[in-house]
Amino acid sequence: MHTAQPVAAGPTAPPPPDPAVPFRILGPLEVHGDRPMPVTARRQQIVLALLLMESGRGVTLDSLVSAVWGPTPPVTARAQIQTTVSSLRGSLEGAGLGRRIEMRGARYTLDLAHGEVDLHLFDDLAAEGRSAAAESRQQAARTAFRSALALWRGDPLSGTDSPVVQARLVQLAERRFTVLEACLDAELKLGLHHDVLGEIIALAGEFPLRERPAEQLMTALYRCGRPAEALATYRRVRRTFIDELGIELSPPLRRLELAILNGSAELDRAPLPSALPFAPVTVPRSLPARVADFTGREDRLREVCGALTGSGEIPGQPENDRAGPVVVLTGGPGVGKSALAVEAAHLLAPDFPDGQLYARLPDGDPLRAVEHVLGHFLRSLGLPQTAARRPGDRTTLLRGALADRRVLLVVENVTDAAQFAGLLPVSRDGALLATGRSRAAVPEGTTVFEVTTPAVTDGVEMLTAMVGGRRVSAEPSEAIELTELCDGLPLALRIAAGRLRARPQWSLGDLTIRLRDGRRRLSELAHGELDLRDTLDDARRRLGEPARLLLTRLAALPGCEFAAWTAAPLLDTDTTTARRALAELSAVRLIVPGEDADHHRTPELVRLHSAECLAAEPAGREAAREATRRVLNGWLTLTEEAVLRLGDTPAPGPHRRQCRPMDLAAVEAVVGEPVVWFAGEQGALLAAVEQAADTGEHELCHRLAVAVCSLAAAQRAHGLWRECAAHGLESARRSGDRLGEATLLYSLGTLDEQQRRTDEARARLRGALGAFEQLGEEDWREMAAEALARLDRRIDSTVAPTVSRAGRPALSGTLPVGDRSRFGQGRFAKAAGASGPAADAARAAAGGGRTRHRPVVPDGKFPHRHRDDSMEKR
Numbered sequence: 001m002h003t004a005q006p007v008a009a010g011p012t013a014p015p016p017p018d019p020a021v022p023f024r025i026l027g028p029l030e031v032h033g034d035r036p037m038p039v040t041a042r043r044q045q046i047v048l049a050l051l052l053m054e055s056g057r058g059v060t061l062d063s064l065v066s067a068v069w070g071p072t073p074p075v076t077a078r079a080q081i082q083t084t085v086s087s088l089r090g091s092l093e094g095a096g097l098g099r100r101i102e103m104r105g106a107r108y109t110l111d112l113a114h115g116e117v118d119l120h121l122f123d124d125l126a127a128e129g130r131s132a133a134a135e136s137r138q139q140a141a142r143t144a145f146r147s148a149l150a151l152w153r154g155d156p157l158s159g160t161d162s163p164v165v166q167a168r169l170v171q172l173a174e175r176r177f178t179v180l181e182a183c184l185d186a187e188l189k190l191g192l193h194h195d196v197l198g199e200i201i202a203l204a205g206e207f208p209l210r211e212r213p214a215e216q217l218m219t220a221l222y223r224c225g226r227p228a229e230a231l232a233t234y235r236r237v238r239r240t241f242i243d244e245l246g247i248e249l250s251p252p253l254r255r256l257e258l259a260i261l262n263g264s265a266e267l268d269r270a271p272l273p274s275a276l277p278f279a280p281v282t283v284p285r286s287l288p289a290r291v292a293d294f295t296g297r298e299d300r301l302r303e304v305c306g307a308l309t310g311s312g313e314i315p316g317q318p319e320n321d322r323a324g325p326v327v328v329l330t331g332g333p334g335v336g337k338s339a340l341a342v343e344a345a346h347l348l349a350p351d352f353p354d355g356q357l358y359a360r361l362p363d364g365d366p367l368r369a370v371e372h373v374l375g376h377f378l379r380s381l382g383l384p385q386t387a388a389r390r391p392g393d394r395t396t397l398l399r400g401a402l403a404d405r406r407v408l409l410v411v412e413n414v415t416d417a418a419q420f421a422g423l424l425p426v427s428r429d430g431a432l433l434a435t436g437r438s439r440a441a442v443p444e445g446t447t448v449f450e451v452t453t454p455a456v457t458d459g460v461e462m463l464t465a466m467v468g469g470r471r472v473s474a475e476p477s478e479a480i481e482l483t484e485l486c487d488g489l490p491l492a493l494r495i496a497a498g499r500l501r502a503r504p505q506w507s508l509g510d511l512t513i514r515l516r517d518g519r520r521r522l523s524e525l526a527h528g529e530l531d532l533r534d535t536l537d538d539a540r541r542r543l544g545e546p547a548r549l550l551l552t553r554l555a556a557l558p559g560c561e562f563a564a565w566t567a568a569p570l571l572d573t574d575t576t577t578a579r580r581a582l583a584e585l586s587a588v589r590l591i592v593p594g595e596d597a598d599h600h601r602t603p604e605l606v607r608l609h610s611a612e613c614l615a616a617e618p619a620g621r622e623a624a625r626e627a628t629r630r631v632l633n634g635w636l637t638l639t640e641e642a643v644l645r646l647g648d649t650p651a652p653g654p655h656r657r658q659c660r661p662m663d664l665a666a667v668e669a670v671v672g673e674p675v676v677w678f679a680g681e682q683g684a685l686l687a688a689v690e691q692a693a694d695t696g697e698h699e700l701c702h703r704l705a706v707a708v709c710s711l712a713a714a715q716r717a718h719g720l721w722r723e724c725a726a727h728g729l730e731s732a733r734r735s736g737d738r739l740g741e742a743t744l745l746y747s748l749g750t751l752d753e754q755q756r757r758t759d760e761a762r763a764r765l766r767g768a769l770g771a772f773e774q775l776g777e778e779d780w781r782e783m784a785a786e787a788l789a790r791l792d793r794r795i796d797s798t799v800a801p802t803v804s805r806a807g808r809p810a811l812s813g814t815l816p817v818g819d820r821s822r823f824g825q826g827r828f829a830k831a832a833g834a835s836g837p838a839a840d841a842a843r844a845a846a847g848g849g850r851t852r853h854r855p856v857v858p859d860g861k862f863p864h865r866h867r868d869d870s871m872e873k874r
Helices: 042-053 061-069 077-094 118-134 138-149 163-189 193-206 211-223 227-245 251-262 298-309 337-347 366-381 393-402 417-422 456-467 469-474 476-485 490-502 508-516 532-541 545-554 564-571 575-587 604-615 618-645 664-671 674-694 698-714 718-735 738-754 758-775 778-795 826-832 839-846
Strands: 101-104 107-110 326-330 356-360 408-412 431-436 447-450 561-563 599-601
Touching (some): 042 077, 042 163, 061 163, 077 101, 101 532, 118 138, 163 193, 163 211, 193 211, 211 227, 211 251, 227 251, 298 326, 298 337, 298 431, 298 447, 326 337, 337 431, 356 366, 366 393, 366 417, 456 469, 456 476, 456 490, 469 476, 469 508, 476 508, 490 508, 490 532, 532 604, 545 564, 545 604, 545 618, 561 564, 561 674, 564 575, 564 664, 575 599, 604 618, 618 664, 618 674, 618 698, 674 698, 674 718, 698 718, 698 738, 718 738, 738 758, 738 778, 758 778
Parallel strands (some): 326 431, 356 408, 408 431
């Protein structure tokens, strides 16, 4: 950090560039990293200048466009700004300053540590000087002020041609002149009137309508033995004020004139301090305003307050244990952690009479973020930050100030366990209330409360509090649907309520209709400063690369619920890495538990946001298609394995190979109990068949449909059987797969036969029989002919079978197989090309007792079997 050094009175030469201060705006714009980084292009100067001046808040793309081109930007303005930002980002990295510019929500931000801009040092030194002056330490004040003024190398950001930038520099120039005036005051009190007289004359001439330089000039002239000139100065300034402004001078200047006329002895010595000695703020109150229509969560609010005050019942703790002074609220994005924390802090104000301090940890380096918050707390307490020169000094200074004081610290956005080290209160009477998205960041021994998404009824209650009971009671069904479309998220509901309040002519149904369109729902959930997309962007940006990639590709799956095993093929990685990515997403509540431990669910709004991210990346879309194909292959592998484990005959199919083999352990974990697995995955299997058809994966669709129909037939899931067969049939027709079409016609005909749909069964079985004859598929032809004969016998018991298959033994398996009329038994599984650990026993049963040995599996993998492995080929 820059340290004030003693300097002589009067202006000083600018110091050489400080390598610890890479960005300099108190003069021409300069950037110094490992080597100087020239910024000469106009657009780059304007963009970088605005990012530096708004480093804590960021700048929107529209603001940058306006700063560069004003009210008439070109059509390509946004693209040009994006190119400029990309160029700046590369230049900063090339200068050894790292990746500094990020897109956070809708704003570009420049990641800066405190002290990396010369303006930061100027403000710190100015604050140090004011603190010293208030304590009557005039020499220390003069030293700090002169060190601050020495940082200026001319007009700030000179050469940056933008009215927007120049308008923001007015306040900055005023800060410099205020410091200069305070510096001259200190030097006059030190008796340096001869040294500073020339500088005061120049300042008073430059600013003839500022009274303070005129007062300083009169004082300096009088002490230099020039009272007549001092009085002439007064008359000139008075005349200027009357002519230009039509007003008289202020009382201090009139009293000074009278003192000079009377030769007052008060003017011969330094005046007494005009300010009280420094004292910290005794009761800081920096909490944001509470939410006016906060409702619900009474039980959780009571628990939080009880934990912070040491009273109340805390879940999971014995009643006689005193709750710890650190409470953390965790939960997903937009769930209402901030509103709950602020409400609790306001309610606890009487319990913390020495004050409440509030801050939100900025993004970027975790330890740098803590330093930023500590600096904010020190300023709130009135402490001089410049006393903290080294890392850790601010923590020590803050803890000393808070010792034996009952102060509540409220810190939001805690992401790292190390951040707690500098924030934990050392006073037994103090407390810390923090919010974060993951329990992983919480140190041991902390009281943690999970803030969950409210139930629909609670969401409707929140909506009622925000828009009024009359509007909700007039449209109760629409209120429920609106809450569901918002996923019950308090942030989304607050945005929706804000839009309804701003448009009283809208009904709840009007907004509900707009939200039903998933493609525009996130765009509709933005109002004023609140934007759900920004919140989700922020949550996504904090993820590691595997978790972020998985979240994006989950949008390619049908529906919100998904099986845990799909993570590995989506990422094309091993099971361990996939589980870590799932755990990270689960920890920050971007996925939530599903129906059981093997399933998860992506909240609908999170899924819509992931779909937007996926659509925005052309390369990502192609990778997602490959990932989807791997998942569909996984469903096929698992379904065929379940068919085999239930005792069906593994008939051969065309030579095909999986995109990605599955681990033996993964297969065993998923379909170890095939009946239970199939019962729980019927909806997902149908969705997989539909997705394969919709995405043009016709071969996968046909094979998966046949395998699913085999299981559905065995378990009499006739609805699933018909739907899967219909989708598979349509897909086979679109792709020209005649064998697949005939197979699924036979499947539907067999189902029609069982359901006594005689006409439909006859038509489909005859169509299948004709196709099998044309294709030369003798086995299938015989099965179709036998099914037709069976149908005829049901109508007329005198009709003889067309073809006899007597003598073929029935298979025994997990389920009772009945006769050959049950679709999915024996040779029909031919179209599925099934394979799996149960193949040997099933083949032995189908082959008259011949023992078959399973091929050696290399590296613990479970390969897909092909025609070359089948019983008929051997």
